[in-house]
Structure formats: structure tokens, C-alpha cells
């Protein structure tokens with residue numbers, strides 16, 4: 001349904017997206033996850049035709065967004081982070097306005113009634129948008145994305161600024177839409193992906209660093225314990241000592257530092273408990289071990305680990 005190939009977006013010398021490729025099948029619900037500045041909005045803006053890529057292609061339902069933007073956009077509903085609502089219109093007036101703007105050809109009254117019933121706006125349809133709560137305004141934003149019955153719906157940070165109850169409502173709504181739509185959900189909140197999406201694309205600094213099923217992502221690292229170790233001493237030498245240790249599989253320095261100590265992520269080879277030899281190694285070399293703790297294997301830790309690994313790769317010039 002969506003195919004993105006070698007997408008690059010450059011601003012001057014900076015790459016907001018650097019060679020990103022992925023495919024999303026019909027009916028999939030995919031989370032686009034990454035820290036702030038990762039390139040999520042850029043990806044969505046290219047998919048929705050708001051922004052032109054520097055190079056690469058994006059097709060929606062086989063239609064190239066650049067070659068035939070009108071046809072491609074017809075297949076997409078978009079909820080931007082700040083939905084373009086008109087506060088002086090009632091909900092019903094606004095949805096009629098969007099209907100005309102999109103040149104929708106579906107039978108108007110039943111179509112808009114159905115949308116209002118799906119997103120539960122029926123009770124407030126005659127209210128001015130300005131008088132609605134933030135949660136209801138977000139539903140109006142979702143409703144406008146659904147006008148024209150697009151096959152693909154893209155949500156940009158749909159729950160930002162909502163209270164916990166409203167967050168659950170919006171997530172439930174997205175889940176119910178997933179029965180009939182292909183959905184991309186951009187967020188920096190892992191729990192959101194976990195509760196709504198079957199698959200997750202993780203992007204960091206313009207690179208796609210993971211593309212996995214949500215359950216698979218959690219399983220990937222289940223049987224390897226990774227330790228966070230805060231070790232004092234010159235980073236280059238500590239790193240070389242750690243890398244030379246028997247039974248050590250990977251060593252990744254992070255950007256977390258305290259005085260002369262750096263936090264490293266340490267992964268032992270399968271079946272090896274690295275704690276005792278690590279302690280001996282550091283004691284002999286006189287690099288004090290300030291902290292040692294296993295990282296979790298929950299999605300949050302896996303996400304942080306992936307991002308830190310990709311950051312470390314970037315610092316040493318190694319492309320992921």
C-alpha cells in the first residue's frame with residue numbers, strides 16, 4: 001500500500017532523512033517511532049505530499065506522490081500534530097467544509113454521519129469547535145482525516161497534550177479504525193506503539209534503525225542481558241580493555257558521562273555472565289566501576305538501546 005524507496009531529504013548540509021526505505025502492506029498498523037528530530041515529521045510530510053524529497057520515491061497504492069499528487073493524496077487522510085481546525089465553525093459545518101475542500105464524491109449526509117458516529121461526535125455536532133475540550137477537538141481532527149474514506153490514515157503524535165482518559169479513548173479509536181484502514185502512527189511514546197501497532201519502524205537521525213513486528217522487537221533481546229556500566233577512566237583505554245575481555249560480545253559507549261566516568265552498554269556472549277570477570281578486569285586495570293545494572297528487556301529499554309547504538313555508530317562514522 002505504501003512503498004518508500006531510498007528517501008533522502010536534505011536541508012543544506014544536514015540530512016533530515018538519509019536513504020530510508022520501507023513498505024507497508026494493506027491493513028497494517030505501523031508505528032513510526034523515534035526521538036525528537038529523528039525525521040518522523042519529514043517522512044510524513046513527504047508521504048502526504050506537503051514536502052518534496054531531495055531524492056528517492058514514495059508511492060501510495062502504486063501512485064507516485066510526485067507524479068500524481070492529487071490521486072495519491074486522495075488515498076490518504078492526515079491528522080497533523082496541530083489539526084487545522086476552524087474554531088468559529090460548528091463540528092458539522094467544519095466537516096462539510098472539509099468535504100468540499102477534498103472534493104469528496106461519497107453521498108454527503110450518510111458519509112459525514114457515519115464518521116461522526118465512528119469518532120463519537122454526534123452529541124456535539126452543533127457546538128462551536130472553540131468550545132470543545134481538547135479531547136473532542138482531537139476527535140474532530142481525526143474526523144476530518146476520515147472524510148473521503150481514505151485507505152491510509154496517518155496520525156502525527158495524536159495523543160500529545162491529552163489527559164490519560166482522553167489518551168485511552170484516542171488509542172481505542174485508532175485501534176477500531178485499523179479494521180478498515182492502513183495506519184501510520186508517529187509517536188515518541190513507546191506505550192502507544194505497543195498498545196496500537198503490529199509493527200514498528202524506528203528512526204534515528206534520519207536513518208531507519210529497526211523494522212520489526214512489535215512482539216518480535218520485545219523478543220529480540222530477551223535472552224541477552226545487557227548491562228549499563230559506569231566506569232571511570234579515559235574512554236579510549238577503558239573501551240579497548242573492555243573489548244579485549246573474554247566473553248564480551250559488544251561494548252557501546254553512550255553519551256552519558258559523569259566527571260571522568262562514562263556509561264557503557266555491555267553485552268556478554270550467549271550464556272556468559274560477564275560480571276565477575278568484568279569486576280576483576282577493571283580492578284586490575286584501576287578503572288573504578290561506579291555503577292553496574294542490567295538494562296530492562298522491556299520495549300522502552302530496547303528502544304533506548306537501539307537509539308544509543310545507532311548514535312554510537314554515527315559518532316565513529318560507522319553506518320548502521
Ligand code: ADP
Pocket residue numbers: 011014015016034035036037038039040041042043
Ligand atoms: P521529528 O518529527 O522526528 O521530530 P523532523 O522530521 O521534524 O523530526 O526533523 C528531522 C530533522 O530535520 C531535524 O534535525 C530538524 O531540525 C531538521 N529540519 C526539519 N525541518 C527543517 C527545515 N525546514 N530546515 C532545516 N532543517 C529542518
